């Protein structure tokens with residue numbers, strides 16, 4: 001098994017790279033998706049979040065009100081640290097389970113926004129960083145997810161700098177071009193990863 005850690009700032013294009021790698025044959029494990037699963041209704045994770053942040057972070061249906069919690073934690077680093085302390089150990093445990101279940105000859109790609117922030121590089125054979133200028137990150141998230149620009153900037157501030165992320169990379173994928181450019185870069189990356197596997 002070749003373990004690949006795939007990271008990048010918000011809106012850099014990690015999920016786009018992960019999707020293309022999956023089409024080439026990689027097994028993809030998605031940290032953002034796991035982070036949602038561990039706070040689904042009825043989970044101990046959601047109970048802990050409510051104990052910490054109060055019922056105001058629940059929707060009327062009893063689900064986590066994610067935009068609301070995002071507004072709270074990305075404007076207060078102490079509260080973000082408390083949320084991370086609840087969610088990250090659960091994500092790490094579930095990630096290990098999913099990676100261990102992959103076939104022995106697989107290229108397993110862990111799509112994780114906070115690889116550098118959480119110092120996870122040593123767990124992976126190859127660290128791939130998807131790189132984009134910050135103002136392009138803001139523009140893409142505003143255009144494609146409708147998130148207000150100031151909230152994108154607040155998340156960027158809670159993340160590692162571009163320089164720090166690039167310094168942790170074995171491979172940097174520049175995603176400042178078109179989606180077709182990205183297709184070509186990912187095809188080259190897949191050839192490289194397959195050769196290492």
Ligand SMILES: CC(C)(COP(=O)(O)OP(=O)(O)OC[C@H]1O[C@@H](n2cnc3c(N)ncnc32)[C@H](O)[C@@H]1O)[C@@H](O)C(=O)NCCC(=O)NCCS
Pocket residue numbers: 009010011031032035065066067069070073080083084087088091112113114155158159
């Ligand atoms: C605050 C929450 C509820 C906001 O949910 P929302 O649906 O708006 O965003 P989503 O989870 O889809 O994340 C989108 C992007 O925001 C950024 N982001 C999310 N959490 C964090 C964080 N703790 N620190 C820095 N950036 C983050 C990442 O770039 C991520 O890809 C959610 O992000 C959360 O629970 N975060 C804490 C858990 C976490 O760190 N998840 C990231 C992967 S483990």
Ligand SMILES: Nc1ncnc2c1ncn2[C@@H]1O[C@H](COP(=O)(O)OP(=O)(O)OP(=O)(O)O)[C@@H](O)[C@H]1O
Pocket residue numbers: 008009010011012013014015016017032113140141144145175176177178179182
């Ligand atoms: N080369 C590109 N040109 C234009 N748009 C792109 C390009 N690559 C990705 N996008 C778009 O930019 C947005 C962000 O990409 P994506 O969701 O893959 O990023 P991400 O790094 O996974 O972000 P997040 O941290 O928010 O999960 C998406 O809507 C995607 O379709």
